[in-house]
Amino acid sequence: LILPHSSPQPLLLILLLFFLSLQSSLEEGPVDTHTMTVRVGKFGSMGIKPMGSGMSKLEALFSHPLYNMPTPPIHEDDWLLKRDCSEKTDACCMILYDIGDDSAHWNRSSDSHPPWLRFHLGISRWQLYPHLDPNMAPLAQQLSTHRIVSAVQKSGGTQLKLVMSFPNYGQAILKPMKQERDEETNFNLYYFSDFERHNAEIAAFHLDRVLGYRRIPPAVGRLVDVVTEIKDITTDHKLARTFFTSPVNNVCFYGQCSYYCSTEHAVCGRPQNLEASLAMMLPDTSLATRRSWRSPWKRSYSRSKLAVWEKDPDYCDTVKKTPPYNKGTRLVDLIDMTILDFLMGNMDRHHYETFEKFGNNTFLLHLDNGRAFGRHSTDEPSILTPLEQCCRIRRSTLLHLRLLSLPQYRLSDVMRDSLSHDPLFSVAPLLSELHLSALDRRLVTVLQTVSRCQERQRSRHGEGDDDVIYDDVTDYKTLVKHRFTKNKKKIDIK
Numbered sequence: 142l143i144l145p146h147s148s149p150q151p152l153l154l155i156l157l158l159f160f161l162s163l164q165s166s167l168e169e170g171p172v173d174t175h176t177m178t179v180r181v182g183k184f185g186s187m188g189i190k191p192m193g194s195g196m197s198k199l200e201a202l203f204s205h206p207l208y209n210m211p212t213p214p215i216h217e218d219d220w221l222l223k224r225d226c227s228e229k230t231d232a233c234c235m236i237l238y239d240i241g242d243d244s245a246h247w248n249r250s251s252d253s254h255p256p257w258l259r260f261h262l263g264i265s266r267w268q269l270y271p272h273l274d275p276n277m278a279p280l281a282q283q284l285s286t287h288r289i290v291s292a293v294q295k296s297g298g299t300q301l302k303l304v305m306s307f308p309n310y311g312q313a314i315l316k317p318m319k320q321e322r323d324e325e326t327n328f329n330l331y332y333f334s335d336f337e338r339h340n341a342e343i344a345a346f347h348l349d350r351v352l353g354y355r356r357i358p359p360a361v362g363r364l365v366d367v368v369t370e371i372k373d374i375t376t377d378h379k380l381a382r383t384f385f386t387s388p389v390n391n392v393c394f395y396g397q398c399s400y401y402c403s404t405e406h407a408v409c410g411r412p413q414n415l416e417a418s419l420a421m422m423l424p425d426t427s428l429a430t431r432r433s434w435r436s437p438w439k440r441s442y443s444r445s446k447l448a449v450w451e452k453d454p455d456y457c458d459t460v461k462k463t464p465p466y467n468k469g470t471r472l473v474d475l476i477d478m479t480i481l482d483f484l485m486g487n488m489d490r491h492h493y494e495t496f497e498k499f500g501n502n503t504f505l506l507h508l509d510n511g512r513a514f515g516r517h518s519t520d521e522p523s524i525l526t527p528l529e530q531c532c533r534i535r536r537s538t539l540l541h542l543r544l545l546s547l548p549q550y551r552l553s554d555v556m557r558d559s560l561s562h563d564p565l566f567s568v569a570p571l572l573s574e575l576h577l578s579a580l581d582r583r584l585v586t587v588l589q590t591v592s593r594c595q596e597r598q599r600s601r602h603g604e605g606d607d608d609v610i611y612d613d614v615t616d617y618k619t620l621v622k623h624r625f626t627k628n629k630k631k632i633d634i635k
């Protein structure tokens with residue numbers, strides 16, 4: 142259900158009615174810690190079956206009205222790259238000219254663009270890709286099957302990563318499998334020396350999309366032949382030199398980097414097949430500069446030092462006054478990221494990035510999720526500190542989270558379904574059941590934290606303005622109401 146900006150009014154009316162009653166029932170529902178669900182109030186008696194027959198859990202979630210709220214129109218300046226190729230200097234044309242394609246086989250209409258270029262051209266001020274993106278399946282398909290023509294190490298960062306290139310000039314970042322799916326990170330390892338996991342990169346992309354954020358570049362799994370798809374084709378001599386055959390005849394390599402790039406930590410094929418994640422490369426920084434921001438809740442990255450936020454319970458009061466967190470959505474965007482990180486147990490969010498073109502009024506890129514999903518048996522409450530200390534959350538996020546705690550849309554079920562579409566699912570599920578149930582358990586914690594914030598707020602200020610919820614949905618209601626009154630007659634007849 143995609144609603145174009147000129148959507149038919151009856152549809153909007155139905156949507157509005159359903160949305161409003163659902164919203165109130167979702168708001169009423171207190172968290173039941175025993176069953177890990179939210180009581181649904183009027184929802185059950187509305188007679189609306191949320192799940193269509195034959196719909197998968199993911200399809201049902203994505204067709205829910207809360208995931209299909211009309212979005213404001215996107216103006217020309219809200220696209221990251223200029224989309225029409227009328228002039229040679231346009232970003233899209235520059236890509237085509239750069240790669241030597243002077244309309245030889247692409248005629249510059251978006252239909253003929255390869256999926257990676259369509260992905261780049263679809264990045265806007267608000268998200269990396271649209272909800273129900275028809276380009277997602279071809280993009281994933283190409284990432285997981287296209288011939289690899291080049292593989293070189295990616296500089297920067299601490300652990301081994303490769304940049305893979307495809308015949309149509311698309312590129313992806315590869316992270317290799319380093320540990321078994323249900324193996325837990327050693328409890329004596331500090332967060333800053335944990336391994337990166339290929340399945341974490343993939344699962345993070347799915348979780349981010351399930352939450353409705355769309356702020357992580359698409360990542361898919363792939364079995365890579367380390368000989369024919371890396372060793373034989375690489376022009377990276379430093380990388381080529383690190384290949385060897387293990388005692389059991391598996392082909393291994395370790396590359397060059399500052400963490401875990403040694404014979405003891407080599408990544409090995411079986412005997413040549415290596416599981417890896419391939420994440421879609423963002424537009425080159427020469428076309429779209431990115432800005433890197435230090436997270437105000439960055440950990441100390443030291444075994445002994447505490448960060449400021451660990452010593453000062455009122456730390457958020459300072460952050461709230463500090464640009465860019467004092468205006469717009471930056472603080473609630475950061476809280477969104479905090480929730481994602483808490484759900485997947487990622488303690489390594491030291492920085493985040495934005496596209497410079499959009500200034501401070503834009504979404505946050507959630508890059509580098511390799512250290513997520515390391516443990517399922519314990520949760521890390523300190524990751525939620527920004528939510529605890531600031532007590533603020535977007536309404537749309539809260540509504541999504543509440544929906545995902547209902548039995549029909551349970552987060553673990555939706556994630557299991559979503560991840561089953563990844564090519565590596567045929568080898569083994571991307572997240573073990575233990576990791577999936579950890580997601581449900583952590584979701585309860587997030588919702589309880591928000592409820593505690595609201596209780597605290599009520600006891601301090603009584604009923605009245607809700608300081609906890611950042612109302613990004615009221616605008617939506619106003620928008621729909623406006624359309625409703627303007628076209629009342631038409632709707633009444635229908």
Ligand SMILES: Nc1ncnc2c1ncn2[C@@H]1O[C@H](COP(=O)(O)OP(=O)(O)OP(=O)(O)O)[C@@H](O)[C@H]1O
Nearest residue numbers: 297298299300314358420421422423508509510511
């Ligand atoms: N999909 C992507 N497209 C383009 N650039 C990316 C992408 N993912 C990551 N990068 C860039 O590459 C850098 C290194 O990647 P990443 O953070 O995943 O590696 P890392 O080894 O974990 O780094 P660090 O040690 O700094 O945490 C990132 O800071 C980011 O700027």
Ligand SMILES: [Mn+2]
Nearest residue numbers: 298489509511
């Ligand atoms: Mn990292």
